[in-house]
Amino acid sequence: MITFKNVTKRYKTNIGLDDVSIKIEKGDFVFLVGPSGAGKSTFIKLILKEIDADKGSIRVKNHEVTRLSNRQIPIHRRNIGIVFQDFRLLPNKTVYENVAFAMEITHQSKRAIRRQVPQVLSLMGIGSNACKYPDELSAGEQQRVAIARAIVNKPTVLIADEPTGNLDPDTAWEIMRLLEMINQRGTTILMVTHAKDIVDRMNKRVVAIDKGKITRDETGAYNFHEEPGTKTARDSMIFSRVGGLLKKNDE
């Protein structure tokens, strides 16, 4: 499904990924863990071809991602659903419109949209919120909308970038159950997280990255250097948010 072969990505001042090789099979559920700046984001950005690798080969669904032309990137991304920590819903669109938007972009018929969006919303347990705006929803509900948007085009891979980072433990578990359900329906899931209890209790494959290298790749509990919800984890969350804001201002 996703294969990295000797992938290296260097930035000006530090290393993103250093000679990384990994294989994620179809239908896998993989946790991607590691301290901030370890290379998790680089890993995801490379899959999405937001950035280009310096060396190595990246294959997603038998397509060589490193060789995709700019024109092919959008088509490639339609195969990959993505969920963010901060939901990234469009505030001026209703729940329904937010999800329908993903289908409109891929030029699907109005009829298909009208059929599929309510299905996905009810699958995510937010069918009754279709006409509400994101700011009328709880954080957990917003993340469900984001997941609905990510899977409405039936991607083969779902990437979840700290999907539970902004949620309280109970809500986080609800989201994890949804992800597990999606995974059981055949979608490969790659989830970046700092939440030790989730990783431990889900008992899935855990890939740990540190300083651009894969330091561990096995199923089961993972001993985080930091306890989830501790200072470092929160800091990294704040940093990534501030970083996001700075990036926006730069543009």
Add this chain to the structure above:
Amino acid sequence: MMSRFGYTIKQAFRQVFRNRAMTLASVFAITAMLLILGIFFLLIINVNTAAESVKKDYNTIEVFMLEETDETRTQQIINDVTTWPNVAAAVYRSKDQAMQILKDRWGDSAYLLDTLESNPLPNSIVITVADLESADKVAVKAKNIQGIEDVKYYKDTVDKLLKVTNGMKIAAMIIMAFLVVVSIVVVSNTIKLTVFARSEEITIMKYVGATNWFIRGPFLAEGIIIGIVSALVSVGMIALVYTRVIDTVGPGLVRILSVPLVPADFMIINLIYIFLSLGISIGAWGSIISMRRFLDT
């Protein structure tokens, strides 16, 4: 395909309406540019047509005969001149015809000419040259003809006129090009604001797999709408002013310079074409430029 086009147009109008203050500002700015552009355009077209019509009057060389040159000799000269290169025609003008032309030109004061005892005007041959640039050569050659008194032509005047109009044309072109660039910058800035306001949406669109043209479409259409509106407004304003100008100074101008102004309807139809294409390209380029950085990946 159709629904996609509909989506693009719908989004564009929504954006135009949402940033109506900025839309209005850029419409004003572009309209102002187009107005200045239009005024230059009107000036140039009018000066050009005036120059053309003056040129037509001045592409003749008049060769005055000596009193003693008889008709057979004159006819000989005409036959000879007609064979020269660059000569379109050579026509005999008797002293009586010349007097009549002078009387016509003097109009009300023509009676003064009646008091003359004899006609002081010489017989002449009017040579029409094929192109103005060769008038010089023809005139020099004509001076060597036996039996003529003098050669008269208006090259200097025409030269000066052409120089002035050419200079005006070049100056106007430079100013117009400058204005077009400024307009593009203005539109691209307006659209950049829209793009900023929707950068979150654009990011999400890119993640979900929207093609660059799908993202660009509404912004492109927005720029084009701004361009079209500005073009129509400025053509309307120019049409209003130009018809007034023609009504008030047009007849006077014909009397003084014997040069008519270019008719309003001809001008306006052409301006609509020119401004629409200008407006559309200004709007389109403006938005493409403002989007470029956002669609790098």
